[in-house]
Amino acid sequence: MSAVAQPWQAAAARVAGGALGWVHRHRLRGAFPSDESLVLADPNADYKPLAEMALMAGLLHRYPGALPGDGEKALELREFCWSQLRAGDLLYERQLRHPLLTDPLEVYALFAAAGHRHTRLDELLNHLLATDSYAAVEQQPNRRLAVANAALLAGLRNDDADVAALSAATATATGSVPTWLSRLPEPWLIDWDTAYAMTHTVFHLTDWGMRPHRLGNGIADYLRQWLPVWMEVWAETCEWDLLAELLMVDACLPEPQHPEEMWETLARAQHADGLVPYNAKGVTADPDQAFRDHQHPTCVATAAGVIALGRSSG
Template structure:
């Protein structure tokens, strides 16, 4: 029965991810950064959207479980993202101009993990991560974990105390579960993502936090499914795939699939998207990107889990 459930979840997750990726490919032009614009103006929503697309498509490449068409779309979108940042040159200029900024390295990290490298940015990263200033960046704790994760992807060892940083996060304190609100929920999901490298290393999440999430993640997912906060719900489904004993919910994935539009776009809450896809992109590209990442990781872990279960019975 468990193997059958894994298979059903994998099928639905694949369908959602493939449809979402197809929509993102069709909206590729909306992700293009403005041209003939000073570097300082290439910030905000445009760069954030491109960074999110980079991360999702890099995960598709890393997991290597998508069908041929989706794998090709993800590769082409990742190439597109790399071209948009000038093959890393834009990120290098932004980082060199504002050495204390952390976002250029965070954007570069998934590119580097996927094999896209910029030699001068690599050298600059090694220099900046070695400064005393790096160790006192005043970010909230889960954002500090993001810096550690980015450094690891780029290939720079940093001296941060992961256990101490984790203990300072909302999740690390294992609070009363009813105190979770959307703001802290996003912190929880990203704490897990950074500690496990987006599910690649489930062992990076301490056992006590794995137990805590096994107990409360299903209830939280039910709440955010009822409120139709699809991007947050999909992030929680991703968290379930990052655990040593992955959590899947066939019923919730079926509701996600039912909410997805026929063209592959995921809605943003209960807001009715405008008919014009380019206007819809502004508020709905983020949950659609998360659908690609969540569907990919769920498919990968469900297939692996089902195979492990089948072998254990032989």
């Protein structure tokens, strides 16, 4: 982005640039523990924070025009994450020991898209993707979209037929369980958990904003109508993480609305050092605990800004 042309872009650049700087400075706090204490079976223990940093770095690789002055930070962050994964060996080991887990594929796809390959993991994933067991793992519908899109992003699938089929699924067609969003349901019945599921449906369906056409006109129109309402609700309750997720959904629409007021609201909630708090409960003075508590919303805020700015820059 050669110049900040609109007020929302200035706010988004402040949020994303500051958040990226905070994560970059504190990245060592997300380093894996020793091999003896590393938990391979739990996706939410040691892997999740690293996966979120990898996603942030991966999006900066895919949207190089978003924060053009921060390319070196993004590269250093991506290389740090890849080194923590022992150049893919840990993902391979995790997938080999727990073949029905899907997050190794999702994490690997971020690196594969940036040119990092792991031959044995490629072979293992190609085998698993051909099995009925891996295809039928019981999970939320939006997680199936995540797996289908990750296989495409990693180059393990050549077309998006799986994603298209999942996005078109209804309760009566092919026996597939639809996502909440695909039903265009009563918007006033959305709750906190459903909102997160809805946001991730959009992220995976649009490949993090790279394929916005996959939403379809019906879902896109529904989101354009109701996103502003949901943003206002969760901004009023100071749920900054969810507000950032909703801003990222807006950025993934075929025609984003880029709500200036909401970007400014998130910018005001952000701390001077770049940290974006989870909510209004406050931030501890302990830097390690602060990283554990608020690394996620700070990564989300970066990702939201990167997609919005990247798409607007072409």
